[in-house]
Amino acid sequence: MSGSRQPSEVPPLALSLGDPSGIGPELIAEAWFQRRSLGLEPFVVVGGATVLHGAARSRGLDLPIIAVDAVGAVGPELFDCGLPVFSSHDGAYAPGKPDLAGARLALHSLTEACRAVREGEAAALVTLPVAKSQLALAGFGHPGQTEFLAQQCGVSERDAVMMLAGPSLRAVPLTVHCPLAEVSGRLTAELIIHKARIVAQALRDDFGIDHPRLALAGLNPHAGEDGRMGSEEIRVIAPAIAALREQGVDATGPHPGDALFTARARATYDVALAMYHDQALIPLKALDFDEGVNVTLGLPIVRTSPDHGTAFAIAGEGIADPGATFAALRMASECAARRLGSKA
Numbered sequence: 001m002s003g004s005r006q007p008s009e010v011p012p013l014a015l016s017l018g019d020p021s022g023i024g025p026e027l028i029a030e031a032w033f034q035r036r037s038l039g040l041e042p043f044v045v046v047g048g049a050t051v052l053h054g055a056a057r058s059r060g061l062d063l064p065i066i067a068v069d070a071v072g073a074v075g076p077e078l079f080d081c082g083l084p085v086f087s088s089h090d091g092a093y094a095p096g097k098p099d100l101a102g103a104r105l106a107l108h109s110l111t112e113a114c115r116a117v118r119e120g121e122a123a124a125l126v127t128l129p130v131a132k133s134q135l136a137l138a139g140f141g142h143p144g145q146t147e148f149l150a151q152q153c154g155v156s157e158r159d160a161v162m163m164l165a166g167p168s169l170r171a172v173p174l175t176v177h178c179p180l181a182e183v184s185g186r187l188t189a190e191l192i193i194h195k196a197r198i199v200a201q202a203l204r205d206d207f208g209i210d211h212p213r214l215a216l217a218g219l220n221p222h223a224g225e226d227g228r229m230g231s232e233e234i235r236v237i238a239p240a241i242a243a244l245r246e247q248g249v250d251a252t253g254p255h256p257g258d259a260l261f262t263a264r265a266r267a268t269y270d271v272a273l274a275m276y277h278d279q280a281l282i283p284l285k286a287l288d289f290d291e292g293v294n295v296t297l298g299l300p301i302v303r304t305s306p307d308h309g310t311a312f313a314i315a316g317e318g319i320a321d322p323g324a325t326f327a328a329l330r331m332a333s334e335c336a337a338r339r340l341g342s343k344a
Contacts (some may be wrong), residue, residue: 010340011123012074013043013332014116016105017109018128019096020048020091022310023320024160028128029063030322031329032083038326041333044071044122046109047089054093059318095316103134108127110145114152117301124302124332129310133178143177146296153299161198161297164280165331166288166309169261170271171280172199184277185217186230192240199271200249202297207336215260215269216241216253223254243333260283290323304328304337
């Protein structure tokens, strides 16, 4: 069955399936069933109709699926009748048992969903969790979905910035998928300035924060304590902050990492910029694990994702918390609306 959408209507969101053996498909099904109480905007899933049926049944849900021949052909009335699925690519539902066929389905779904957003058929992209080790077997040569999407959008990887966002905290790791031993060597003032400017602009454009406040963490204990516990703060981080302030960016720091995430400190900034992956993700997941969203800043499209993994160990058991998926859907809609509003 196909639907039609009036040109004046806002396009739907495009969802990639994620690994079909993980918890992503069941969380998509749960989101559709709770769409009215949550006030969710219409969304379309790329591929995996059989997987979605099976995943829904694992949560005791009888999911009606509507096959559509175009992502942009979905409006509120059609969405209310069933979960729209674009693309005939499919597979068996085998929760907790990832394989090559599932990885290929996940990669196809991600690629097609991104294409739909790039071409204006969808308002924003929401990606469900994938297993990078499985994707590698399918020929995926990127550290993660963020880097893949940057390439698909014609954007340099250095311009695609990962931000984790929840009700209590927004945090950006300035270095991401690299060994901890390499972090110091990768940190430069130019890197910090470049990414901080992208973050500040995105907070204005996508989150409606007119004067974003950026707080930068130090790398070393006590933010180096005047060089006694490391010199990166003096040599790299502080000069970058000074340059940002000269350019009109409200940036402070370097702040000791062990004090930056207290409730009192969080009230003083809109986003924390951390020097490495876990410095940003540990506090975010401690505070907002069930509502954390991974947002890619610096892309020409809006992209969000629930900030958790495939959780193969609990896939199909009907116990996975859908909160982060709900939050990713809401955030994608809100950011897309701001972008569309700015073009009106």
